[in-house]
Amino acid sequence: MVVLNFTLTPEAAAKVHDLLVCLGKFSDTVAIEARRERFTFTALNSSKSAYAALTLDGSQFFTSYECVPTHGGPDSRFTCSMYTKALLSVFKGRLYDPLGRDGAIDRCEVTLQDRPDQTECRFIVKMVCNQGVIKTYKLTYEAVEVMHALFDRNVAKNRWSMHSGAMKEYIEYFGTKTEMLDIYAGDDGRAVFKSYTEKVSNGKEILKHPLVTAVAVNTSDFEEFNIQAGLHIIISVRDFKAIVIHADTLKTSLKAYYSYPTRPLQFNYGCDGLSCEFTLMTSGDYNAVPASSPAPAMLSRTNSRAQSAATERTENRSMRSEMPPPAEPASRRSARRRNPGSRKVKSPKRAEPDPDSLFVTQEEEDTRWDPVDYNKEEETLGWDASAEHDAAIFPTFRDSGSLTRTETEDSNEVLAPTQRVSQIKGLW
Amino acid sequence: MRFKASIQNITTFTKLTASLNSLGPLAWVKLSDDQVCFTIIPEQGTQVWAVLSIDTIFETYTVQSAANNVINLEVPLISLNRALKTALNATSAQIRLTKKDNMPVLALTIVTTSSSNSYAAFPTTGANNNEDAFETSTFDSAIGGGNHETIITQEVPVRVLSPDIVAGLHEPQCREPDVHIILPPLVQLKSISDRFTRLAVVGAKSGMGTTSSSRTRLEVAANMHGCLKMSIKTDAMSISSVWTDLNNPELDPSQVAGGEIGIAEHPSTRMKQLGSADGRSEEGWASVRIDGRDWGKVMSVGRLGGRVIACFCHEHALILYVYLPNDNGEDESVLTVCGSAVTSCPNWSHPE
Known part of the structure; x- marks a missing residue:
């Protein structure tokens, strides 16, 4: 029997919302791994090129946290997988609102109902709102084995770190439809983030080619910067944007660790009991780098203390059950630079501005001049009395059997009533 | 063929491209010694013939070509607009016609003084549990000083139009309005x-x-x-x-x-x-x-x-x-x- 109970403050619940939004950009499902002292959300994207692990510390992140996995060993764990959207519909935005307006909660209590003597296994979230309103959500989950991407920070000699706020500024410069991000140290004391798309196009198509944006940042703007000169490392720009936007919600520094192209890269950040790690596949010209050199020529500013701390963490991680990083066969490496788009990530969507912001951004101000899209449903007047309309717009999660069947949003199946009218007392 | 200018009025240029983009995705841009013309002729709908004096948007403007120093370009407005938007808070912005991998591009070089140095100098809650970040950043702000410029280059793909393609292009004549x-x-x-x-x-x-x-x-x-x-x-x-x-x-x-x-x-x-x-x-x-x-x-x-x-x-x-x-x-x-x-x-x- 598994025991899992925890309570979140509104602030922490809002952070869960933020991290789910971020993970939703990687995968439709999020895996949960609960241990005695920590709780981890993981996500692996469909092309297995990006892996995210966001760990909530049992004593620091939660008001109270209790987890007793089935087999009492110190390393035992409870794992399951859920739909990111389903969790997001529970952990909505605006859970934390100091003014206590609509949607704000007082606390969030989560319990796991996973007992052989009960007919239903559920992940139960209770949102205790103001005025004594309690919203209870019972979510289904799927028992899965959770895997972890392994990353050895000892090998990752190239490191940099920068405040996420500055990073966010840079990603806003990138064109909207680009796919790749090349990070390298330029020759004039600058680090360059270049977003581009590798697509061969001819004639008129040239004009549809997305913008190529290069942001050259003074290396002294970094908190730490140790990059081998001339090393180009290429990752997906959408993954990068998703990570930076999430790191910015925590107002923390973003650290990058990597060795050389085609080997994984890790981004890491965290604060207040939340620790986030993203392990991404990289591409780039493997041959251009003297990869064998054990101590690459660092540009500046080594930071030994950070390294030793990192080593400790890595050892800790390698104890867990592991999934080897999605390494590429070496035979493909020569073709890599030409065709890195083959590993593009499908699910992430475009980064959106903060929907909770109360301020009218300059962009919004400007959009009132844009032509109106009269095909937008919400804008039009009128009504639609047809019943099947609802099923199409709102994805429903059916309360039965395999979760995968519920995925299709356009399915015509409607959520069946779970309660007989005769059972409801006091309404009439 | 040479075109180089610094953009003097980024806001106007950005708004202009945004307005034009509503009417059509591609603009024909004619750069000549004394004016810049933007022409949009969509398949259907409204045409735009815009004539701008150089100093409405540019300064230190050079244009040279074999065809009487006139350059005709076909420009995707959405990309140009997107590129210009990044320059809204810039200290300076330059635009020039160049080639990248044998393809003509309008390259914008934008210099901004990023606020990143202030992020580095005052680490907020997130950095508190990391002493190293704090030390490096204070060290940094002590010696860093002036040069915190971030340089952004945006490359907008364009098509160069030969003079005979645009020769037949004339603003429509209409009878005197009522x-x-x-x-x-x-x-x-x-x-x-x-x-x-x-x-x-x-x-x-x-x-x-x-x-x-x-x-x-x-x-x-x-x-x-x-x-x-x-x-x-x-x-x-x-x-x-x-x-x-x-x-x-x-x-x-x-x-x-x-x-x-x-x-x-x-x-x-x-x-x-x-x-x-x-x-x-x-x-x-x-x-x-x-x-x-x-x-x-x-x-x-x-x-x-x-x-x-x-x-x-x-x-x-x-x-x-x-x-x-x-x-x-x-x-x-x-x-x-x-x-x-x-x-x-x-x-x-x-x-x-």
Whole structure:
């Protein structure tokens, strides 16, 4: 029997919302791994090129946290997988609102109902709102084995770190439809983030080619910067944007660790009991780098203390059950630079501005001049009395059997009533 | 072939490209010694012929080519606009024509003083549990000092047009307008016309269920007594709004063919005899019918904040002249937006 109970403050619940939004950009499902002292959300994207692990510390992140996995060993764990959207519909935005307006909660209590003597296994979230309103959500989950991407920070000699706020500024410069991000140290004391798309196009198509944006940042703007000169490392720009936007919600520094192209890269950040790690596949010209050199020529500013701390963490991680990083066969490496788009990530969507912001951004101000899209449903007047309309717009999660069947949003199946009218007392 | 300039007025340039982008995805840009022309000729709908004096947007401007120092480019407006948006807070921005992998690009080099140095110098809560970050950053701000510029380069793919491709390109000629009038603030006009169009769209949808009638015809009319009328008629409704006390600018004899006599014989002089200033008279209106969605796109030029004069050729065409305000207080740059009336097809429009 598994025991899992925890309570979140509104602030922490809002952070869960933020991290789910971020993970939703990687995968439709999020895996949960609960241990005695920590709780981890993981996500692996469909092309297995990006892996995210966001760990909530049992004593620091939660008001109270209790987890007793089935087999009492110190390393035992409870794992399951859920739909990111389903969790997001529970952990909505605006859970934390100091003014206590609509949607704000007082606390969030989560319990796991996973007992052989009960007919239903559920992940139960209770949102205790103001005025004594309690919203209870019972979510289904799927028992899965959770895997972890392994990353050895000892090998990752190239490191940099920068405040996420500055990073966010840079990603806003990138064109909207680009796919790749090349990070390298330029020759004039600058680090360059270049977003581009590798697509061969001819004639008129040239004009549809997305913008190529290069942001050259003074290396002294970094908190730490140790990059081998001339090393180009290429990752997906959408993954990068998703990570930076999430790191910015925590107002923390973003650290990058990597060795050389085609080997994984890790981004890491965290604060207040939340620790986030993203392990991404990289591409780039493997041959251009003297990869064998054990101590690459660092540009500046080594930071030994950070390294030793990192080593400790890595050892800790390698104890867990592991999934080897999605390494590429070496035979493909020569073709890599030409065709890195083959590993593009499908699910992430475009980064959106903060929907909770109360301020009218300059962009919004400007959009009132844009032509109106009269095909937008919400804008039009009128009504639609047809019943099947609802099923199409709102994805429903059916309360039965395999979760995968519920995925299709356009399915015509409607959520069946779970309660007989005769059972409801006091309404009439 | 050389083109290089620093962008002097980034906001205006950004708004211009945003407005033009509403009307068509590609613009033909003609760079010459004394002016910059933007031309948009979509398959259907409204054309734009914009002539800007160099100093409206550029300074230190050089253009050189074998064809009389004129360069013609085809530019994707969405990319150009996106690139310019990143320059909104820039300390300087340059644009030049160059080649990248044998493809011509307009390269923007934008220098900003990023606020990142202040992030580094004052680590917030997140960095507190990491002493190293704190130490390095304070060390950094102590010696770092001035050079915190971030350089952004944006490469907009373009197509260079040969002189013979653009040779046949001429601004359409139209007969003298019957009515010319200064439009009310476009933000007001846009919100009302958008609402009209929306009603018409819904009317068309729920009415007969015929999709063919989804084109929404706005009727726009004006008289020489300061009145503008916008109306929409469907089977189910008829709505109209009338503006009064607008200004009909006087014609300048030096600009009209035939001088004083030309003005006396000008159609607008005749129209002055008809109609009234309260807009209730049935007479004296020059009206055109235009597509509501198309009009919504045209209204997008309002973001430039210029003075707009509308010229009505009765049941023929509507031409808007948008005068951009510049630093000298003179209107030197003109956007000509030629909306063709839906009912009749003037010589330049593509027949429906």
